[in-house]
Amino acid sequence: MGIWNFLTKPIKLTSDKFYWQEPLGMRLSLRGDLLIRLGVALTVWAAVSGLFWILFAFNIKPPELGVAMFVSIFIGLGPACLALFMRREHVSASIWIYGDHLIRQRSYVSLALISSWKEISEWPNPAISRVIFIPAEDLGKSFSVMLLSIDKEVELVGIPSKIRLKELARHFTEAGIPVEKRDAIPARYTQGFSPKVFAAMAMVGVLLFSGGLAFNLTRVPRAGQRIAVRENRRPQIPRPEFERPEIPIPVQGNPIERNSNSSSKQQSETGLPRNQPVLTQPGSFPNPIPPRSVTRSTLATTKGTASKLIGNTEGGGPFQMVIPEGKTLLGFECSLGIWAGEQAIRSLTPLSERTPARGRNITVMAKEGYAVGGMKIDAPKYVSAVQVVFYRLKDDGQLDPNDSYTSDWLGTPSGKEVPVIEGAGKQVIGIHGRRGAVLDALGLVFE
Missing domain, CATH: 2.100.10.30 (Jacalin-like lectin domain)
Incomplete structure (x- = not known):
């Protein structure tokens, strides 16, 4: 690739440092799977809601359907969004470039709660072996990126449009760091979430959601259903004529006919x-x-x-x-x-x-x-x-x-x-x- 032809003559910078915030969602924009990740998060929420509906159906006093959906926001949707959008390789960072070193600071979510939630990385100029720029027009984005080769590792840094790549490249050139320009970014930075995995997860989520809802509606009596049952229990209006069973002839010692007058008394009074x-x-x-x-x-x-x-x-x-x-x-x-x-x-x-x-x-x-x-x-x-x-x-x-x-x-x-x-x-x-x-x-x- 070579160094840009406009870097052949060193020019003194007007400032001894650069500072910027990486564009929000820059890394997810490169992967191009934002909608798929949103779909995965909603799938997890639907699956957890279905599981809660099944569990609630076994309670003596099961809560309403909306309770499971609300709880699933914190137990299903929330953790899924953190895992899909807030991990270290997904968040944007703050960049400071001084005359002899570079600092990057970013905050992220560690699902294992082992790593620090706030990371500050500092690299001196001698540790940076090469800088590769990919301009915004080649990426087809509103931002540019640069790849820093540091100790056999490569760090991706997003550059907003307000930062002039020409001045930034001259800064690294004056520091003795080789600079290159490319028109494409490595594939590992653009590989998105697998659509096949998402399709499988969506199928499981829909089955759990619909199955849990159907199980809960079938097993748990609803308030409206109880009212309908009580209305059906209203006694029928007595008919003018009643079917009267044949009364056997009273015999000595038959307890069924000990008091025949009580029946006549009942009919006359009630x-x-x-x-x-x-x-x-x-x-x-x-x-x-x-x-x-x-x-x-x-x-x-x-x-x-x-x-x-x-x-x-x-x-x-x-x-x-x-x-x-x-x-x-x-x-x-x-x-x-x-x-x-x-x-x-x-x-x-x-x-x-x-x-x-x-x-x-x-x-x-x-x-x-x-x-x-x-x-x-x-x-x-x-x-x-x-x-x-x-x-x-x-x-x-x-x-x-x-x-x-x-x-x-x-x-x-x-x-x-x-x-x-x-x-x-x-x-x-x-x-x-x-x-x-x-x-x-x-x-x-x-x-």
């Missing part, structure tokens, strides 16, 4: 059909799918003797459901649900008649000559499963605890030892407990 149990649920949601023989009653004074509650006695609101006076509790109709990712019993309705379950509900009924006498309740967090204990009915209408059997589990048992509520032969007339969207706690009501 307007409800005979043999329909009275439900008392203060402060709770209505039953999603009430059976034909059951309807929710108006709020009334608590009846019977309530057992202790099994489960979370602080959750939901209190409720009580009892069958009509003079009837025998023969079984339950059960509906299942999910709350906060946990399987639980949504509702449990006492039955005094043998009616089939409707929809997806499950019905468990006593065998002929038996009635409900107790219950096993599995409530690790919510009431997840119950097992009904049936006692034989004596001729006098009382229960025989010495002759009993248990039903299959209603719900999903935890497998742990569970408590049993029994009345030692007392008649069971209903249930009580606490509930919200699902049952939080449950107990029996005895006569």
Whole structure:
């Protein structure tokens, strides 16, 4: 290449030093991959957001979707931007050139937090073996660069347009340092981020983002979804005519017909059909799918003797459901649900008649000559499963605890030892407990 022809005669500089700031983003401009790096940073942010959505879905009280996106800015997007734009080989520096030495100062981010975040390099003139200039017009940029050969290494320095290359070249020439001019920069300074690597990362980021969002929306109940479910739980308006089951002829000792006058009294006072149990649920949601023989009653004074509650006695609101006076509790109709990712019993309705379950509900009924006498309740967090204990009915209408059997589990048992509520032969007339969207706690009501 040779030395520029205009450097053949030394000219004394008007100043004993040069000072400038390298153009901002100069090194990234040479690589030409600024948009790809921005895409990589956004891909990392999307992937971290998707991972947080998956993790949040397993929380008891998961935060909103925007929380994961906001946290990912600091855990995903921020570190990615530091790694892609603020490392030592990417940042711009400040340059001081004195008569006998050159100083470069730059601040950068060390991902390992081992190296200094502020670097000051000083090179005396004898340490600089050669200076190569590449003018802005050859680079096609708004700035020029020079390559300093120092101890078998090459340092790249950006030169803004306000610095006159002619004066700078004469300074190095007078210092005895060989100067060259070239029209191209080495390829290692222009090699950008691999598009193939970016494409692979983008695919992974999109999959994690969309998959995490779909998983979170599927698993975590949203506020609007809960409102819609509650609206569907409103009881249907009673029809003018009710289906009345055939009543068997009363026989001696049949506890089912011990008090036929109570049914007529109930129908005259409440307007409800005979043999329909009275439900008392203060402060709770209505039953999603009430059976034909059951309807929710108006709020009334608590009846019977309530057992202790099994489960979370602080959750939901209190409720009580009892069958009509003079009837025998023969079984339950059960509906299942999910709350906060946990399987639980949504509702449990006492039955005094043998009616089939409707929809997806499950019905468990006593065998002929038996009635409900107790219950096993599995409530690790919510009431997840119950097992009904049936006692034989004596001729006098009382229960025989010495002759009993248990039903299959209603719900999903935890497998742990569970408590049993029994009345030692007392008649069971209903249930009580606490509930919200699902049952939080449950107990029996005895006569």
